Amino acid sequence: MQNEPVVIQKTYDAPVEKIWKALTDINEIRKWYFNLAEFKAEPGFEFSFLAGHEGREFLHLCRVTTAVPNKKLSYTWRYDGFEGDSEVSFELFPEGEKTKLVLTHTGLETFPANNPDFQRSNFVMGWTHFVEVALNDYLRDGSGK
Template sequence: MNEPLVFERVYDATPAEIWNALTDPEQMRQWYFDIPGFRAEPGFEFSFIGGDETTKFTHLCRVTEAVPNQKLAYTWRYAGYPGDSLVSFELFDLGGGQTKLRLTHSGLETITPHHEGFKRENFREGWTYFSEKALPQFLAK
């Protein structure tokens, strides 16, 4: 299946508040991953460790697009494994202090065959957790 995973949700937060949650290293650490020194600048490369209780993977990423309060995109791959995917966060100002976030992870078909931990369903579960639980709880603080 070559279809990207797409998640959309409306948050009671401004685009600037969500942008800061997506790009400020201190805020990111509280709901997403610990990425010290993160910069929302095209070409910026970063890595972080993620996975489940038994298996951890080094994620290697490079920012491809950064439009403040509108869109952040970066490549997503794993050290030691082939494949390269793309994660994007698009923000849509709905007015009244509400913002729609569209999170898209494309190119999964280049990654999923290479390790049991890279199943499409694992990505779906992870992004659902971040978009439906972790980010809303962080924004509600």
């Protein structure tokens, strides 16, 4: 089960351009996602941030691998000081005035299996929150997190 990717899908009542902006504009990212110092939707761009849960924070190290405007954003996702490399992808599919987002996080099996912080269930919980709650609330009324 740990080697299965996390896949979260949601259809939003928003045009694809608005969701792309939420995923790629640093000012919008900070309203619903993580407090990144800088972000550019350009392959090769590297960014990092501190985040965690239950009082334990991890330095996340990421590098953009794919950026196709209004279609797909992907970046590597790893943790400083720990084994493992994974990738997160956001794919956007216009459906009239709505947009379906498919988030896929692959490579979870490369993280230390004996560390409970890296259990698949934690990734499912975190990504579900961002897709179902934070981004949804941000798109609806700008409140985000």
